[in-house]
Each structure stands twice: as C-alpha cells, then as structure tokens.
Amino acid sequence: MFGFLDRERTVAGPGFNRWMIPPAALCIHLCIGQVYALSVFNMPMTKLVGITESVPSDWLLTEIGWMYTLAIVFLGLSAAFFGRWVEEGGPRRAMFTAGMCWSSGFLVSALGVYLHNIWLIYLGYGVLGGIGLGLGYISPVSTLIKWFPDRPGMATGMAIMGFGGGAFLASPLSVWLMEVFRTDTNVGVAGAFVGLGCIYFVFAMVGATIVRVPAEGWKPAGWQPPAIPKKLTTTANVHVNVAWKTPQFWCIWVVLCMNVTAGIGVLGQASVMSQEMFGLTVAAGAGFVGVLSLSNMLGRIFWASLSDVIGRKNTYFCFFIIGIALYALVPQTGALGSVLLFVICSAVILTMYGGGFATVPAYLKDMFGTKYVGAIHGRLLTAWAVAGVLGPVLVNYIRQYQIDVVGIPPAQAYNTTMYIMAGLLVVGLIANSLIKPVDPKYHLAEES
C-alpha cells in the first residue's frame, strides 16, 4: 500500500532537474519552522475558559510552556534515534511520516484544547509534533547534499533557511486563523490548530511527492570532483555508529552547542533586553525581534553558501571571532546609548546563529562523507536540545542574580551575561581549532 514511499520509487530519471529538490525540502521545513512561532498561542491558551481574561481553571503559562520544551526534546530524540531509518528508508518515507506526525500533532492538540485536557496537548504537539519536527528537520538534508555535491552548503542552507522562514509564515497565519475561528465563547485556538494541521499536511505531502534521490553515480553536468580533495573534505564514508565515537563528532557537537547557546541567549530575551537597555516601546521591541528573525533566516543561506567558498572550519572561525567581539561590544552600546549599534550587533550575531545551523550538515559531510550524513546530523542535533536549555537558563538566572543579589539596575544586568556568552564562544573557537580530518581507521571497510 505504501510502496510509493520506497527509496527505489524515488530514484530520479535522467531528465529530472535537481532544482526541484530545494522546494521539496522547503515544503517540509516551512511547516516545522512553526515551532519558532508557537508563542503566539501563549496568551490565548491562558484564556480558553475565561475567554476575555484568565480564570483559575485556565492553564498557566508555565504549563503551556511545556508544549515547546517537549517538542524540542522529542525533536532531539527522534532525530538521534531515527536518523538511520531516515537515511535507509529514503527522503519520501521520512517526509511523509514527518508530515503525518506534525499534522496529527496539531489535530490531537486541537482535541486537547476542545476537551481542555493539557495531557492531550503534550501528547499532540509535544510528542507527536516533536517527532515530526525531528524527522522533518533531517529528512531532506542528505538528499540535498547528494544532489548538490558542488554546493552542499548552499543547498542545505536553502532548506534550513526555510525552517527560519516557517516562523514568518506561521505567526501571521496563526493570528489570522484564530481571528477566523473566534466567537464570543471561543478564543479560536482549536480551530486554528485544525487549520494549521490541514495546511501543513498539504505542504508536507507536496514535498514528499516531488522529492527524488539521484541515481547511483549521478553527478551534475560538467562537474568533476576536485582531483586533490581539500584537506578537511573526505571522499570516504564513516558509519553513523562509528562517527559518534570520533573526536571530530564531539568537537563539532561542542561547536554547534556553543554557537546555538550564545544565539538563543540573545534571541530569547531580545525584546525585554531592548526595552530595559534602551527604553524602547513594546511595539519597537517586537520590531527588534522581527529584525532578529530576518537576520536569523538570511544568515542561514548567506553563511552556508559562503562556506562552500571559504570552507566550513573557516566559516565557524568567523562565527566565533566576530561573535566574541560583538558580544563584548553589546554592553558598550548600552553605555553609549546607541540603539542603532545595538541592533546592528544583535542582527549580525543572529545571522551567525542561523548560519551555524545551516553550515553544520555540510561540515559533517566534509568530515564523515555523504552516506550517513543525515543520520549523523540527527545525532548531532542533541547539541541543539542541550543548548535550548542552557541558553535561556544562563540568561535568565544570571540576569535575576545580578538584579536581586548584586543590586545592578536592570538596564545593566545583561553585561555579565554577554561576557559569559563571549566566553562560551571562546570554548567553541577552541573546539573548532581542534578539528582535524577523521582517521582512516574509522572509514567504512570497503572504502578505506
């Protein structure tokens, strides 16, 4: 019944145009990028019973916050555990499954809202949705790398840019859907969830239908692999079960974790930070978050494409060296009272946050080959899960400590945090400098 999902059925014929693959990948990443815009449901979900204001039987923000946390945890777990299944089953099966999980997660959550049962929400968005997130995130990565061996950074950058872009789409779409389904006795969240589930199902299925894998031995017309491979680019393959035992895997893990932790530290607090440091209005603070979201998305395609030219290691050196300088500069912008300089520093930092996500699949391909890159990428995403906890905790707790214990005014409470973030980037810089080619003893036997 599901034979059309088999890898064999997705092998492209001779006339297939590889530029069909980025839109296929974008179909799934635009869906799952919604997770970045989940917060638009926060306030309405605290008024499901009271409608105009929260009443004691309504859910608390802390309870609703678990939706996001669970989804990110299950993203990491599913990417790590099902990475090999994704690789072996092919992109269509993975994208189809991801779309089913992601969409049904919304439908189960809608039922949870309708019955006012928070556990159904956790099961729907957190568990089912989280699995859809993990599978959807890694499913097109290795396919893109195989179709674009000449520009792997740009190719994966395009897909992962879609993940950033998914939030742009989801935020206004969710607000509009809630308006459509709102009545005097209903805040419209359940209807919006059903609407999103249906829209995302269509998108994911379109992506799964048009995705193809290249035939064995296929190469872009006129392209020849470099006669002398770059020092950090292997032509061999490392098995996923072996890759995580190499020091290179853990160095890249630290590189990603530090880069993401530092970025999340700014992204999660951007609006409050701008208001406390510069006295911006709430509307301007929201605008600042919009600028950061744009930077996050554009950085993904810019830095990943640049990495095809200057190399992955050098790209991460740029992230860390420029990042350290900018994090150290942010407190000075507060002292100078320069909003413009603050916005520029933060925007550049966010381009490198997004760029870190988008460049890492190509970095893994360079180090471990293309055969298991999707599965290895899945395991590496545990670094994201760790950073997702570490970043906000560092910013929130240090800020609170500075205000409550040290007695620093709120406007200056972020200075120490920024210096700590710069310190994390120093750790990332060291880890990146330690990355050397993988020892041939780890290569797959028939190729070593």
Added chain:
Amino acid sequence: MSSDSQGKTTGFQLLLAWVFVGVPLAWGLYQTVLKAAPIFN
C-alpha cells in the same frame, strides 16, 4: 523502478514548485518587515 520517477522536469513544473513555496514565504517575510518597521522610527 516505477514510472513516477522517470519523467523529465518541465519548466512549468519547476516554476510551480518554486511558486508554491515562494509565495507563502514572501508573504511571511512581508509581514515580518512590517512588524520590524517600528524599530526604525
């Protein structure tokens, strides 16, 4: 191999695929730029 994977890609198919993802992405981008505008006022 099934016939569904044998077809040659036409220019129309390619355009359709990019429009399908490009239009919603562009709309979302436009909305975000509108939201970001107050920071420059």
